[in-house]
Amino acid sequence: MYTIKRKTIIETIKDLFIDSAYNLDEKLVSSLKKAKQSETNNLGKNILDRIIDNQEIARNDDIPLCQDTGVSVVFLEIGRELIFDYDLEEAINVGVRRGYIDGFLRKSIVKHPLNRINTLDNTPAIVHFNFIPGNKLIIHVAPKGGGSENMSRLKMLSPSEGEAGVIDFVLDTVKKAGGKACPPLIVGVGIGGNFEKSALLAKQAIFRSIDDNAKNEVDQKLEKLLLEKINKLNVGPMGLGGTTTALAVKVNSFPCHIASLPVAVNLQCHSARKKEVTLIGKKINNTN
Numbered sequence: 001m002y003t004i005k006r007k008t009i010i011e012t013i014k015d016l017f018i019d020s021a022y023n024l025d026e027k028l029v030s031s032l033k034k035a036k037q038s039e040t041n042n043l044g045k046n047i048l049d050r051i052i053d054n055q056e057i058a059r060n061d062d063i064p065l066c067q068d069t070g071v072s073v074v075f076l077e078i079g080r081e082l083i084f085d086y087d088l089e090e091a092i093n094v095g096v097r098r099g100y101i102d103g104f105l106r107k108s109i110v111k112h113p114l115n116r117i118n119t120l121d122n123t124p125a126i127v128h129f130n131f132i133p134g135n136k137l138i139i140h141v142a143p144k145g146g147g148s149e150n151m152s153r154l155k156m157l158s159p160s161e162g163e164a165g166v167i168d169f170v171l172d173t174v175k176k177a178g179g180k181a182c183p184p185l186i187v188g189v190g191i192g193g194n195f196e197k198s199a200l201l202a203k204q205a206i207f208r209s210i211d212d213n214a215k216n217e218v219d220q221k222l223e224k225l226l227l228e229k230i231n232k233l234n235v236g237p238m239g240l241g242g243t244t245t246a247l248a249v250k251v252n253s254f255p256c257h258i259a260s261l262p263v264a265v266n267l268q269c270h271s272a273r274k275k276e277v278t279l280i281g282k283k284i285n286n287t288n
């Protein structure tokens with residue numbers, strides 16, 4: 001069996017959140033630059049320029065890309081040969097606390113949705129656990145902004161509404177969000193499963209690489225079609241018009257009940273911060 005020290009988890013999580021808040025993924029930057037070339041609206045082009053400048057300043061000066069440094073979302077892929085003699089979720093929260101304090105990131109979490117008292121360290125993180133073969137721990141993190149999250153939606157469609165119903169719902173969600181979700185967007189779409197599974201699929205979709213393809217042909221086709229239709233909505237960069245409303249659409253699907261067609265849309269703003277790292281477990285004997 002293998003393990004990873006608590007200290008390593010804490011330091012890794014801290015570094016990942018600081019890094020993601022300051023440094024936008026290079027592939028996303030390339031996509032923004034490409035979008036600037038193809039944007040037909042002058043105001044839209046100008047806004048894309050400002051977004052590109054902003055990420056350069058954040059990178060060079062070690063400051064957050066946006067004042068909203070989000071909810072700390074963590075997806076873990078845990079190798080089945082790993083064992084932890086400590087509370088992994090607690091260690092993650094210590095890492096988040098250190099990252100948000102040491103990195104001067106805004107603390108955006110309140111203790112209770114109704115009493116609104118800030119926890120002052122951005123904890124608790126939202127942690128998802130999955131298991132994989134082997135002795136690796138793959139950690140994905142994203143500080144998820146509140147603006148785009150607030151405009152995300154879920155609907156239980158009737159199966160007879162089919163693909164057309166899904167398309168209508170996604171387009172309606174992006175249109176209603178307008179500038180409030182800070183486009184250009186990455187649109188995560190989860191289809192199938194049940195109520196909570198569809199939301200999780202949509203969230204996992206925005207964690208995918210901007211240049212990857214969906215796992216099956218149906219989803220791949222839908223991604224292309226939706227991207228084309230979304231960019232004809234004239235929402236544009238920051239909602240002020242233009243042909244760049246979304247940089248990518250990511251569709252994740254899952255089997256579902258014969259009577260259901262759940263669809264969830266998780267909107268990710270242009271400040272699409274996410275990072276991942278793979279840690280390799282050490283043989284238990286070596287760690288003692």
Ligand code: SF4
Pocket residue numbers: 066067068069070144145146147148149180181182269270271
């Ligand atoms: S939605 Fe994104 S870009 Fe807009 S304020 Fe929130 S984190 Fe910042």
